[in-house]
């Protein structure tokens with residue numbers, strides 16, 4: 001039986017560990033609970049259309065069912081609820097934007113995903129007048145804190161979790177103990193000496209937690225709300241609001257500048273009837289060509305990476321974890337779109 005060490009238990013390490021365990025591989029997982037990690041602060045939203053032109057995201061119709069079935073199987077196995085299919089009310093600022101939305105809704109490839117909406121539904125009492133509305137139907141949310149926390153409890157109970165920072169100087173010893181070491185370190189992989197050629201473009205992101213003053217009506221809201229920032233109902237009148245993007249940042253802590261940025265966008269969307277009750281920050285492992293980083297180190301053949309999930313960890317992690325697991329176990333070829341050999345001159 002193969003024995004694999006995974007370094008990092010964010011959404012990448014969690015989904016890879018699960019995929020390998022299901023294929024009867026012995027897995028050990030190390031995580032040092034390092035500051036600035038991305039998964040603990042993410043909303044876990046899966047949204048089929050992005051950008052101003054409402055274009056469907058890369059291979060969405062392939063990745064979405066893989067995500068749905070993996071998270072639902074994990075729910076069964078762990079006995080928790082982590083997967084919520086939850087539409088998004090999309091705010092459209094101008095008649096032109098509303099026309100573009102209508103045109104997209106009519107395209108055969110988008111009919112299942114988008115719809116026109118006449119009003120804001122349960123959001124109506126909270127938003128400023130003057131918006132047009134659309135509805136994103138095929139959207140979902142993954143509860144990362146519950147998934148990662150429960151999976152951590154499971155691997156601790158199995159005695160295969162090590163709460164420690166893995167030091168690169170130990171790799172010679174680790175390479176003797178394991179068939180493979182897979183690094184799933186999130187943004188910290190930019191410092192990993194086994195993968196010096198990868199082109200990162202890390203983006204710190206922040207989010208606010210807000211509560212509405214009218215808790216009774218806020219508790220009726222079941223859709224997410226999106227314009228420049230997204231509002232996600234977490235239950236009990238608590239809403240995640242974010243995120244921001246900073247490509248240059250002095251530290252990993254929540255900042256006043258990003259708080260003002262998100263609060264400013266909230267003020268454009270919402271009536272002033274909410275309170276900010278929390279703020280979080282993390283660094284997304286975003287990369288220049290917006291494709292995952294999967295593959296083998298050119299420096300040590302036992303060392304692999306699973307990273308580069310960028311802004312879409314919830315959607316991408318299940319499909320690509322399974323893909324890498326098949327490669328590690330059966331030698332199945334890696335998809336050139338995600339294989340890190342795309343950066344090597346011999347690749």
Ligand SMILES: Cc1cc2nc3c(=O)[nH]c(=O)nc-3n(C[C@H](O)[C@H](O)[C@H](O)COP(=O)(O)OP(=O)(O)OC[C@H]3O[C@@H](n4cnc5c(N)ncnc54)[C@H](O)[C@@H]3O)c2cc1C
Nearest residue numbers: 008010011012032034038039044045166186205243313314
């Ligand atoms: C504000 C914000 C909002 C976001 N919203 C969404 C969203 O709605 N939907 C979505 O899909 N994505 C979202 N994202 C992006 C998402 O968070 C990432 O795509 C994803 O979480 C990356 O997961 P990861 O496992 O690669 O990295 P991480 O979550 O950063 O995990 C890395 C782990 O590795 C550990 N580690 C690192 N180095 C070592 C070492 N040497 N030894 C031991 N342990 C180590 C760390 O402690 C950490 O636990 C958001 C991100 C931010 C910042």
